[in-house]
Amino acid sequence: MAIEGMNHFTVLSKDLERSKAFYINVLGLKEGYRPPFAFPGAWLYAGNHAILHIMTGKPMPADAAGVIDHMAFTANNLQATVDTLKQHGIQYDLHRLKGLEIWQLFCHDPDGAKVELDFPANEPEPKV
Template identity: 65%
Template sequence: MKIEGMNHFTVISSDLEKTKAFYLEILGLREGYRPPMESTGAWLYAADQKHSLLHIMAERPMPESAPGVIDHMAFTATGLQTTINILKQHGIVYKLNRMKELGVWQLFFYDPDGAKVELDFSADEPEPQQ
């Protein structure tokens, strides 16, 4: 066996519509096909990808510790300044790190239920106005 890549992340939501709106509006993901299931949820996709990237599950009890054993999920992104502007418009607190040796800007923030999200931008992106 060999791992060929990451398939998807799953987050548990206390409010499906609020969580969906967060990932659609803030991260720019799009809702797509989700096969019929007994549980309520949504599958979200990035750009024109054919496989879902993020699954949202509702109607499950929230864990005592929101991040559980997974610390965070990370996505490759573009448009650092635009993303910061969107986070500010929505009142989302964020932390920005520049990892010059890795060639990335790392932007960290939390979804409505406390899941930590990291967006990685090329170090070539201009330094944002915070």
């Protein structure tokens, strides 16, 4: 067996529409085909790949397992992303990764999942 890459992440949500709004309207993923499962949810795509699955209708764990610390996405257009996060009142932490100089932006989805967005080093520092 050889791993070829990451297929997708699945997040649990208390409110499907709120989660979809965050990942679609704020982060720019697109909703696409999802098989007719017996439980509610959505598959969100980057290009032709369903990279994020949202599941609802399942109780949120009282104590999250905490095995996955965060999910990270390669992104572009740092200024537009910062502007969108501000427009939606979403707090974020932005810094340069020493050594690589890429921009790393961290925020949380509506249910508290930590999201990392990695932007190329050649993008200018956003106007705050």
